[in-house]
Amino acid sequence: MSIEVNGGRRGLTDPEIAAVIMAAVPDKPLETQRKMNYFMKPRGKRINEYEVLCCYSQPTPDWIPGGLDWGDWTQKFHGGRPSWSNESTEMRSSDWLAHRDPAFRWHALYVKDKAEEWRYTDRFLKAYSADGHVRSIDPVWRDEVLGDYLGAFGFYEYGLFNAHSSVVRDCLGDTLRMSSAMIGLDKVDNAQMIQAERTFLSKLVPGFPESTDIPKQEWTKGAIFKGARELVQDIWQATYDWNEILFSGHMICDPIFGQFVRREFFMRLSSYYGDNLTPFFINQMQLYFSQTKGITTDMFYTCLGADVEFGDYNNRLMRAWANKWLPRTVDALKDFMAIYATIPEIKGVSDKAAIEAALVRVFADWKRDFADPINFKVDTNALVKTVLSGLK
């Protein structure tokens, strides 16, 4: 037979070709080790599929710790700056490839989860609309809080989404890069879910504005989000260190400001104002927050903070970053307190005592999960007092 095969003949199914192939195939495998990346040290007992498919995909020379390749970069930036370099962050590591997503999600698992959330969202919205739940929402809550302020909060999520672009470019490890990209997509998903909710409301409530004009005005010019806007802008564009971007965004800003706004304001209050739509979306955002927390905790505490060589240094640096970003986050929350003046007060729900209790919850969570692991000393009572001074 000819060795040039035309007409789409296939070696697996064409008997003539298959016979030639099988005659050439060794009688038994030439190698006994059948596991890809068998040489690596897994996080658990055995190498799992996530580690097989993700780990060491980064082509990094060994002078970036954790890298397996030899030699230098073959093309550099104009002026000679290398493709990736240790100088892109003040953090130090003995292995930049050590991080693992605690959920061990590679791409297929990640999109499978999110696809199901989309299908469920579609089913929920149909049921919600058919049931007429929208009639029970308090008009002020609906038109001002959801229309304007939830819309404005979408810009916060969108800004933090954009902060991940340079992280995805600059970070030094494969699993870090994949985790950062997924966190970024979750953040833009949050912004899109907020707009989806507003679009949905505009279909159910004649006259409810779908446009982003008023929310954008509120975000860019209003007083309630002033501190948050300036904070997000600086995390996104004024910070160059990719670890500092992740740390300021996900270890300081979002666990305090983001958590308060999402969990303690929109989610907790919504049901009191007859809104059982917003919690559906906020719950998805909280799921993403939880997954992100798992990832960033692994990055900063399990890997960098506990690094055998640089752990002490990294913890000192994280404390310095906390000192830098915490006051700004507290100021953002203080500005946000003005939002309570825009809604009808409900005793025990949106009065000062309830707000204080909510702030205590947020700061206590943050202290336990984020400050204590790096031995960052913080007076949460003083922080709560500062924030409350913003109440109108």
Place this chain on the structure above:
Amino acid sequence: MAISTATKAATDALAANPAPVSVGAQEVHRWMQSFTWDFDKNRTKYSTKYKMANDTKEQFKLIAKEYARMESVKDERQFGSLQDVLTRVDAANRVHPKWNESMKIISNFLEVGEYNAIAATGMLWDSATAPEQKNGYLGQVLDEIRHTNQCAYINYYFAKQGQDAAGHNDARRTRAIGPLWKGMKRVFSDGFISGDAVECSINLQLVGEACFTNPLIVAVTEWASANGDEMTPTVFLSIETDELRHMANGYQTVVSIANDEAASKYLNTDLNNAFWTQQKYFTPVLGMMFEYGSHFKVEPWVKTWNRWVYEDWGGIWIGRLGKYGVESPRSLRDAKKDAYWAHHDLFLIAYALWPTGFFRLSLPTQEEAEWYEANYPGWYDMYGKVYDEWRARGCEDPSSGFLPIQWFIENNHPIYIDRVSQVPFCPSYCKGESTLRVLEYNGKKHSFSDQWGERMWLSEPERYECQNIFEQYEGRELSEVIAEGFGVRSDGKTLISQPHTKKDGKLWTLDDIKRINCVFSDPLKAL
């Protein structure tokens, strides 16, 4: 609480039409352009000499959750096939051995491109100012993660179920030792992520994805299936469905800068450099992988190249960008000359350096030699005779003490590395367009094989300072280099790479190599 006018209207609307309502992806996406805002510090961290427009659209118009839905459906089809039908028919073990070896390189090297494209599109997401354009790049960031995982899955699958797991099971730590790696890193890694951001987009999307993914990801599926490999078409065609989004991103990058004066000044030069960079590696390497890495041939590489690169890309694709001032690269004509012979020249060198690979290479059989001669008249006199001589000297047998690299030394045919592309060439024994040019800079010699790379180096030598493998391994004995680069199987002594794929052939060990005492020397030092 009194019922508001709007609530009453909602109640009335519900009474009139109680049909369930939801929100579609496009209804959310149409607000995408308004998601951003202006502020003082809003600028990219990655400089570009071009100005990207604020109002650029993107064609796929996906939101995060719809992206996930679409990709999840594709994943279910692809992984379902791999885990069900193909596993049950033992497909991984019914691949021609030559092709099994080629996939060690193809899947691993494509994975590097996909991996680096994650970072590359992260940079473009940062550089773009239009939210829709950012959204398009974001979709690509996620796609590239998908493709990285998919390419890895090929190696994972072959390692677990195929005939020779070595090289599939450890490709990521062994790939750096050989002569094919650094050129690969230049085109698929550093060329995508290091430089002017728009220049990187041109490298990645306008050339890498719009031009070379067609032969690399599409044409390769025909070669794979002809040689018994049904895993590669299953995975690669699924990858290719995303490449359309990436080509659209490249198109939109050009659209976004079309009204900028810099576009008319720089764009065609950047495109020419990007094309030459890419083709300098892919033209010989892809041709070599297809023709020498298979037993059953689909068609001569020069025909494939002409169809995908010259006519489809250089003509139709670039033609469509003509209204934005884009011209076919000036170097396209020189590339066309390389498409005929360069892969034959490269295989001669690659085979001579076989111990530094992580795969098995084999010499053409008699019937393959006839096919080469029929399709490339003059092939036997130039290459076939040499392979016959190597075979006669026992190049496949560990006891022969002969490595083909010795033939180059004995016959005074030094092998150089092009400083810019990092591709090896032998100016005194080749039929392609390579000619030796040597320049000295800061007390160091640099070799070049063509005028286009030489021009790029002369403009910015600091971008191409990387040592080549001869400089890196200078004075080192070959078996030491192999051991240090993890070029051995799990028994710790048998080489992964071998000079044959014979089922009953003997396998070379580190000791066999050590006996020959082959020491690397840098040919530039002799000049």
